[in-house]
Amino acid sequence: MDIPRKDVHNSDTPLLCQACESRHRGVCGALTSDQLLRLSKHSTRRSVEPGTELVGESLQAKSYSNIISGVVKLSKMMADGRQQIVGLQFAPDFLGRPFRAENGVSAEAATDVKVCSFPRNVIERMIGEMPELEHKLLEQTLTELDEARDWMLTLGRKTAAEKVASFLLLISTHAFPDNEAESVAFDLPMSRVDIADFLGLTMETVSRQLTKLRKDNVIHIVNNRHVSVPDLTRLSDRAGY
């Protein structure tokens, strides 16, 4: 379920985290190898299953994490159970908000997820010493803000058909970041219910719209989770752009 993606936050050569035995791109790209080594001493690696709550059980509250692989969904819930997914985070995004308490957003693994976490005080001290690190955080936060606002247009103004097409395009973009090909195939990182919660729809409507796209030969669906798109421009047309 690993979804490859480019590093959207910087083009530096990634550095190696000793503890994670994994490349810390994203935010840690700003660190020198010396600093990364220091950070590595405090970092712990962790692998979780879909559905695991990554906040509330100490992860996001007391620590910050790099997502090494997988997809994390950020969601908000109303008292009566209505739920809205307000963001998806892909590797190598940074998870957690320095200098902020969480704002009623819960983070949950959508797929199998691997994260590398550091204690709050360590990373905050480092930020104090390294303005570049804070700059990286600002960059990622601006990217997330852009994504949130794009999605607000989708939620507020698009039809069900356009919403589902927009979702498929979003996932395909993350699966093939630099792809110029017109034909792609990828796995959906989440269930129909999750997709509905992301799009502000019901599961049934999502299903019907996927069926419609399939019958119109815009997509092929294999095994409910694997989708292929023979012509991305046709999908793009359906997304309302």
Next chain:
Amino acid sequence: MDIPRKDVHNSDTPLLCQACESRHRGVCGALTSDQLLRLSKHSTRRSVEPGTELVGESLQAKSYSNIISGVVKLSKMMADGRQQIVGLQFAPDFLGRPFRAENGVSAEAATDVKVCSFPRNVIERMIGEMPELEHKLLEQTLTELDEARDWMLTLGRKTAAEKVASFLLLISTHAFPDNEAESVAFDLPMSRVDIADFLGLTMETVSRQLTKLRKDNVIHIVNNRHVSVPDLTRLSDRAGY
């Protein structure tokens, strides 16, 4: 139409900008008086009417601004004209995105607006010299991200009635930031069409819901723009919290 509000971004004592003859709170709260003086030499003040485009005509593209008074709406539009307001900015918010091109968001004055602007290169050089300034920007960006995600829940999952109640609560909160009173009165900073574009509804639906709130004695409407709320908790109940 000036809407009073607290400074949500910092609690420093505001400093005075010479050019603006106005308090630069928000982001500029991080500056020393020496630096503010330097900034002031390059800043220009400006007063615009509702409907004025603040981006595209050089303001946001080439410069950054502090909103001194009034409300600015940030919106996205689809090719066929469907529009979604993705954020409202109140004084003393900062308008403009260092190190980023705009992302298809246009900024327009909702009310009479006064802004104080600085050239892009001046503020970016200052940020390079002053990590605290970048920290302020990160803080504001995180706040905007929280607001965007809160609104995504409203757009995706609330009913028309809940959306309109949520909007009124949002405006009343900005009008009386620290108010613990249960009864408030305030002006709506935008037209029914704008409210609809913010809520992902039509003008007619907004109007009907306001009428319903009026008939249920949750609000009183005077002059189409002035609203009084005798009991905020009753309004809050209608917002779905």
Next chain:
DNA sequence: CGCGCACCTTGACCGGAATCAAGGACGGCG
């Protein structure tokens, strides 16, 4: 004061998505 226009409200009707309700497909496990 009253004309005219922009903004808002109200009504009638329609349609798209939600809801309610079965039934089907896939995957895990015995």
Next chain:
DNA sequence: CGCCGTCCTTGATTCCGGTCAAGGTGCGCG
């Protein structure tokens, strides 16, 4: 291999909010 549970699809119906179409209201301006 076949059972079972979860996830997904499909159908019938309802209902909320959109659309279309008139009026109403308040405000600026002559």
